[in-house]
Amino acid sequence: MKIVDDVANVVQDIISSYETRIESVSSIFDATHQLIEGFRDSFLDTKQEREKLNAELRENLAKNESLRKKDFDTMMLGILSAQEKRENEVRDLLKKYLGSQREMAYTLRINLADIKAALTKGEVERVKKFQEMIKEIIVKQEERKNEVTSMLNNFQNYQREMAKKFRELLVKGTQLRIKDLKIMLKTI
Numbered sequence: 001m002k003i004v005d006d007v008a009n010v011v012q013d014i015i016s017s018y019e020t021r022i023e024s025v026s027s028i029f030d031a032t033h034q035l036i037e038g039f040r041d042s043f044l045d046t047k048q049e050r051e052k053l054n055a056e057l058r059e060n061l062a063k064n065e066s067l068r069k070k071d072f073d074t075m076m077l078g079i080l081s082a083q084e085k086r087e088n089e090v091r092d093l094l095k096k097y098l099g100s101q102r103e104m105a106y107t108l109r110i111n112l113a114d115i116k117a118a119l120t121k122g123e124v125e126r127v128k129k130f131q132e133m134i135k136e137i138i139v140k141q142e143e144r145k146n147e148v149t150s151m152l153n154n155f156q157n158y159q160r161e162m163a164k165k166f167r168e169l170l171v172k173g174t175q176l177r178i179k180d181l182k183i184m185l186k187t188i
Contacts, residue, residue, distance in 0.1 A: 046159040047087075053166035054080075060169075060176050067178055075181065079188055083162070090155050097148045104137055162188060 054076065061067040111130055118126040165184050169176055 046156070046163060049163050050083075050159070050166065053163060053170060056170055057166060057176075057181070060173070061178060061181060064174055064176050072181075075185060079162075079185060083159075086155060086158070090152065093148060093151060097144065100144070101141065104141060108134065108137070 058069055058072045058076075061072055062069050111134070115127055115130050118130070165188065169180055169184055172180060
């Protein structure tokens, strides 16, 4: 009777461990979703601020140095198109990452039923393989999350730095010259 109880306890421990891992993946998924929502809100605020600052710079330079608005737009085109490209890359990265998170969570839920079946049949080797697979998935997802988080942070820092440089130019007011804009564009 003791052996049956021991086996039952081991089976229950394995199932509990698996369920805990699924919960861990779910919490990673939830944290990622919150991160993306925060990024999206911050991104929209930063983009609106950048557009506002860009318009103000355009007006100031048109007044101060008779720089045509069309010429300003041409000068800014390279930076703004590169920024737009980065924004699209980040958006695509986030979509892919969320898709892979959903797929992984689905796979883990399906495997839970397989593990329970393997345990009831006493297929210890199969259960061990499942456990190893789960460990690998969790490690890979954590690495991917860190990579995506790092990329988002770098993108946001770049956005903030660009807005900061625009603000610095605007502070010059009537002292603002085309030369200042060109220097800023080179540093970006």
